[in-house]
Amino acid sequence: MATDGGSYDFVNDVSSPATGGCHSQQRSAGHNWEMNYQEAAIYLQEGENNDKFFTHPKNAKALAAYLFVHNHPFYLMELTTALLLLLLSLCEAPAVPILRLGIYVHATLELFALVVVVFELSMKMRWMGFYTYIRHKRTMVKTCVLLVQFIEAIVVLVRQTSHVRITRALRCIFLVDCRYCGAVRRNLRQIFQSLPPFIDILLLLLFFMVIFAILVCICLLFQYFNTLENSLVNLFVLLTTSNFPDVMMPSYSRNPWSCVFFIVYLSIELYFIMNLLLAVVFDTFNDIEKRKFKSLLLHKRTAIQHAYRLLISKQSLSGISFKQFEGLMRFYKPRMCAKERYLTFKALNQSTTPLVSLKDFYNFYEVVGLQWKAKRNREHWFDDLPQTAFLIFKDTVVAVNGMWILIQTFMLQGGKHMVLFLTFYGVELLLKTTGLGPIEYLSSGWNLFDFSVTLFAFLGLLVLAFNMEPFYFIVVLRPLQLLRLFKLKKRYRNVLDTMFELFPRMASLGLTLLIFYYSFAIVGMEFFSGAVYPNCCNTSTVADSYRWVNRTVGNKTVVEEGYYYLNNFDNVLNSFVTLFELTVVNDWYIIMEGVTSQTSHWSRLYFMIFYIVTMVVMTIIVAFILEAFVFRMNYTRKNRDSEEDNGIVLEKEISKEEIAGVIELYRCNCDASETVQLQKVMAQMDKYGQTSMLFLGRRSRTKSDLSMKMYEEEIQVGNVDVQTSSEVPDS
């Protein structure tokens, strides 16, 4: 859900000289109406952003604070402060060498950032009021963390030395609370909601692990399983398959049948219970997704009801007239021109009367996003061309080009002949861009893809032509053009379409993972910074991996390196790389054992907890991809006939009289500046002697549209009750 917080930038400008006189005139006539319009617009925005209604501004002072807090500059400030706080860990000891700052400097920076956060929070309190403020959980947690950080920063400044500051791990909350990180918040909520079933199955997993540990400890008594603790640790690592078959080999060499133990253990734990884990999370995830969609729908409807009541309250009409609607839109979407407003109104109005009823008004969010354009008989000049022939020609070119690249790549030749193909793609790109206009052209994932591939190819050619050595890697990316080939097959189109749709959500999931990384990196740095170094772990079982020996064999110097000492927690960047290696879980026990041998065996807890946390997040990611893909495929299967998905398209006709009426309305309101577009339309109609004109409203299909269609049967929207809106989740 995009935050259209920009709507209020203009509200503040209402008293500017240009339009001020007109407004004040109109205000004197209907000042109360203006207040209603504004409040209705706020309700609609709250519905769109999934803000709880109990934080709705209750008086003029609160409204001012609300307007101050809800706009992009403020959001940007929130974001930069949060990022500054997070990035400080690059400069605080243990710092990245080239970014090291004095304690005085970074502590001052931190205090500055924290003061900004205090300012932000006080503005929020002004808007919500004290009582609502302490009821709002997320804000309260933020306040507590802020307090702790403040005290610690002052302590650092006073003592002039950094103490063990694990609480820095909590800095993430400032980022999570940003308005722009709504998706991350949603992910975190979904993760926490999936936790109870996850933990249940995890207990089952651990239970079997303990049983096997006892069994192996008593019965086998091999090298790696001599104590219960060792058995447990090794079985835990075995679950991630990192030490398999290494732990098995000693016992296997003594008794070949001991492999049965390992096979049974891995079959039960890895291939059964781990999959069960995925199944449980996937199931919970699906269920939450459905319930979330339902409650979001309810929340939006409640917002629309609130707005509707405000719009009809003054005169008890049976619906909203265009005048009221126009007033609302002035606050809700100030950048919209009069033509678009009238078309939106017409699109909402399903009845024959000039009033929009509540039932029609329910479609507000679906209709308001439409982009309106006059319908021409031929939309683009190239619509006339024989489409299929052109497409087949294009596909052939793509295929031939693909073969060409494949051959060339394997012969590692330069590609001067590419110019031919590139010209073709360039011409296609130019034609499409001029036809559709650059913005519409780039709004489609496929066009964006075509564009970037062509651009890369072009750059590659330039690099080749001018022999620019350092950019040679662009030439190497040439095979990416082969991706065009994948467009030819329907399944790939589906997969790639899903990928385009998934991308924003994947990015937010990645960000969520990074936030976990950050917390773990801070904790890791506080505890394990400087723990591992070359030849550090010569007494442990993983000594080889940490070795760094400068041996002389004959007359040559051979360096024997284990390299694992590079996987340390010496600064944030190193920690992130180490954590990524832990995420991939291959040989992670080497890192764990290295650190453990240098610190205490409680360090293992850190690594195990990290493994479980990443397992949760990864399972969620898998569940999410599964859900999105299966959803998409089911949708395609349900709508096999309407194969080409052109998004939502709506057609509306406006007559000359209507336009004249709207212009008249604006003229009376002294808003003549907004009717420029309408007057142009009038002029055009006069020119061609038309009495009416057709307009097309378009927008791309969102997940919400798809969900609506898929859950049609399950969600009895008709039975929606206002009272149930209290269940709406927090954004």
Next chain:
Amino acid sequence: MATDGGSYDFVNDVSSPATGGCHSQQRSAGHNWEMNYQEAAIYLQEGENNDKFFTHPKNAKALAAYLFVHNHPFYLMELTTALLLLLLSLCEAPAVPILRLGIYVHATLELFALVVVVFELSMKMRWMGFYTYIRHKRTMVKTCVLLVQFIEAIVVLVRQTSHVRITRALRCIFLVDCRYCGAVRRNLRQIFQSLPPFIDILLLLLFFMVIFAILVCICLLFQYFNTLENSLVNLFVLLTTSNFPDVMMPSYSRNPWSCVFFIVYLSIELYFIMNLLLAVVFDTFNDIEKRKFKSLLLHKRTAIQHAYRLLISKQSLSGISFKQFEGLMRFYKPRMCAKERYLTFKALNQSTTPLVSLKDFYNFYEVVGLQWKAKRNREHWFDDLPQTAFLIFKDTVVAVNGMWILIQTFMLQGGKHMVLFLTFYGVELLLKTTGLGPIEYLSSGWNLFDFSVTLFAFLGLLVLAFNMEPFYFIVVLRPLQLLRLFKLKKRYRNVLDTMFELFPRMASLGLTLLIFYYSFAIVGMEFFSGAVYPNCCNTSTVADSYRWVNRTVGNKTVVEEGYYYLNNFDNVLNSFVTLFELTVVNDWYIIMEGVTSQTSHWSRLYFMIFYIVTMVVMTIIVAFILEAFVFRMNYTRKNRDSEEDNGIVLEKEISKEEIAGVIELYRCNCDASETVQLQKVMAQMDKYGQTSMLFLGRRSRTKSDLSMKMYEEEIQVGNVDVQTSSEVPDS
């Protein structure tokens, strides 16, 4: 689907002295009816077993062959021959040392087994007829493999030496073709049906791999990526994360930013495309499952239609009378007694007339499996006890016992106090067994679980009491009793219920995997037998893992072992263990590189193909567990009100007159021996002075019942058409 092939054992005994006279009498009256009954029963069996109708026996000779082929002794013969052929690989060179047989011996054994297969196939041809036989694909493939095996076995006998016999890998087909391995066949079909989308995504995966390989080969030029082949191999291994972070470390130590390459590669390939693979397979799997259910339903309906037509053909009635039904059941389920037959007939008959219409007859398969019992007012004496109080008491005992075990296990004490709890469980077990009868008691998964846990605990106590050292491991299994604790929570009950339901299918999937293992083991043995041995690979990069050095340090002899030479293909058992290690994919490249360094670099193909095959099967297993679990959870959610799942229960009342009528019918047919049960019921009714008696039919809910309920809306059963039955898949 259980094969009830036993139905014809008795048909052959029809002319036995005991009942022969009667039958011949009846036969003279309605011999043609008997033929109809038999054919109808065959149709119903074909419907149940999902046999194609074009293999339906067409004449008396074919019928005799059909009856010969479709019974348990024949199935067992099929199975033993197949197993014998498979197990021969234990004795053929390279053989397991203690099982080695002379070439003359094992070649003769093989020829013998092959002759038996020839006999089986000729019987089948007699049943199907030549034309149908060559149309039946599976049988044709089997014939071809048989021919090749025959020729090879003779060649071995003549040359007195084993040549490279890769075709032995095809021996699995004999096992797959067994009647008892229907589930494995279904799995294989599902795997092959999931292949096209799987391969599509695999290509995408390989495509990115090639691009990254070229990129890394040109730009990085590090140790592991010096040639395109090395790059490709290392990136393939990296995809399985087996050599991560090892391949990264050298470049990481030179330039820290090179880790970006690996992070991007793993993020795209491992975390995105691999999950996409799972998603695509899961989606295809689900779709196939739904379509399969629909076509199976259609097939059964067609079978019922065929049977119905045969049963009403003689007299053109509007339905099946009990006399006809009884005749059918004599062939379809000869072991059923008259009482059960009549109750089944009554359960089928929804109309007021004494005839079963086609619509009612459609429920045949659902009703025929019911177990009938007279309904008592109180079903078991313990139904009278205050249920909830008793359950709470039991749960408390289980919980206390759980705590007790937990404490004891961690203190590793003996458990003499266990006697108390064991007595409680023993008494509960005894009461339940006497109340329900041993067979009904053990038919529930939970009871079976309770029983085995109690048995183990009892054995453990005995072992402890008599100090039997070798069986000490039973004591260790005591914590398994803790599993009882899991019964207390609903989610675990659900999970474990799903597990019980999954078990047969999981077993068949495991068997499918073993069949793949077998084929790969044979190929591996033919190519790599004897390839690796201690210190074999000193020139390769994985030399350490194959080292076996006897060093003297000071005055102690230290053996440095890498152990990996144990992972060889020297005999079938070793090959299986090696393949399992390859399946777990940790460090599998060490095995691959070891073998490759001793043979040619084409050997890598074997390992990579094996990886992809296991990936397919594992993905299917994951998809299957996911599907089953999500299905179950959705089902539970849909039927939240009817929480306790007691299976299918049907109630039918029979009056005294009806029983008298049935007895009369049998008396006239001289089948008085079958009415013993009915006469008992009569006597009982006389004793208590009842005029009618209630019977309860019970069976456990099968997947098919669940599917029927879940897909209700999607499967419009009413529109089923006979013509569409040709689409039914082969069993």
